Amino acid sequence: MPVQRSPFDLVILDCDGVLVDSEVISCRTLVDILSPLDPSYDLQTVMRRYLGRPSSAVVEDYERMTGRPASADFTEDWRARLFAAFAHELQPVEGVRSVVEALASDYCVASSSDEERIEICLRKAELWDLFEGRIFSTTRVRRGKPAPDLFLLAASEHGVAPERCLVIEDSVSGVIAAKAARMTAYGLAAGSHFAVLDQRQALLDAGADKVLESWRDLAPMPATS
16 A cells, blocks of 8 residues: 555544444443343443443443442453453454554554553554554543543644644544544544444534545545645
8 A cells, every 4th residue: 555645744543443343342241231220221322322432431320320339340340341352352443454554644542441451452453563652541631532632632742733633533422522622533434333323424413524434445645735
């Protein structure tokens, strides 16, 4: 794939659903955990509620459902189930490696997941070599997506103006965060979760500048003059 000069100085990539095809796996795990407490929490409901949001949103709902604080046992059981499922099923989103390798601009990950989960996912998907040292987790900011804080942190630490950043996201909250940061936002509909919950129009309604059907649609990027 030929490398062309990019119109962006920094490409900021979400992880779940963008780099790794994890959303169905993670949401199915949450259905198993939350539906015994509230039968309305089916796969579509869980996706609508949590895609692109930090784990604290799940903990808040669990505490509301049960009327008590979430214990360490709850979070440990949830992570154990999730990581076991990742170990058996997780795959990279098709085409991501070749496109990232061909990017002419700098790039990084900015994810609502914590550092441990990001690393586990990227190692299982055999993408860790591309992103080690390029990771921004929601644990580094006070407000997660849909607030712009995480994207602005990534831009600031790379010394890039927000207007020169491109964000690739699969969730409405991620697109809202990118636009609040004054960045270009592309939705990516390449993950298997779009077969369960089609959010293409929702991404556009949230402000996405375009929606890509696959990673192939991103490359080659148009050259600047």
